[in-house]
Amino acid sequence: EVQLLESGGGFVQPGGSLRLSCAASGFILRNYDMSWVRQAPGKGPEWVSASGGSGDSQDYADSVKGRFTISRDNSKNTLYLQMNSLRAEDTAVYYCVKLSKYGDSGYWGQGTLVTVSS
């Protein structure tokens, strides 16, 4: 059974940093491209970033480019999202999703809440 478990969310001041983790189980992470998707309060989902299976390719939404970095440790079956220079508009639930331009598996984690506020 595929499971995606996010962690690392929390409260941070504007300009601060957080690193999110996603522990994947039930499949071999290196065989799949993965994405982070976020959803701000009362808004629709927004794709944030994707990582190629081997970790050698990354894609980003314009809204986070240059501030966020996606990475993975396939030996630990874990996906990461390093978020720097956080802004109030980054406040959202962040989901780890088995999703890419190569396919949508429909598997989402439960999400982790990031709140950016002074």
Place this chain on the structure above:
Amino acid sequence: DIQMTQSPSSLSASVGDRVTITCRASQGIKNNLGWYQQKPGKVPKRLIFGASNLQSGVPSRFSGSGSGTDFTLTISSLQPEDFATYYCLQHNAYPLTFGGGTWVDIK
């Protein structure tokens, strides 16, 4: 970037009604589209993949159609548990994009 224009943004319907939601892509995306249902405080749940394939476990009253730029989600007979927000998602190219959502509520 591929824009996904979803309509309507909201609708009111009665139990038993037939409901249709559409998504139009700003460029062709073949059949690389999914439909999701989301209830308040819950994770989005996929209903349809590949534009027209029903996700396992999803009731057969849900169906999807379309290819290229125009897509439709149909609920043949609305049930009380279907009142929710629905989103389309294109996964043909980065950036992946969602439709703006359709909130289906009780008339």
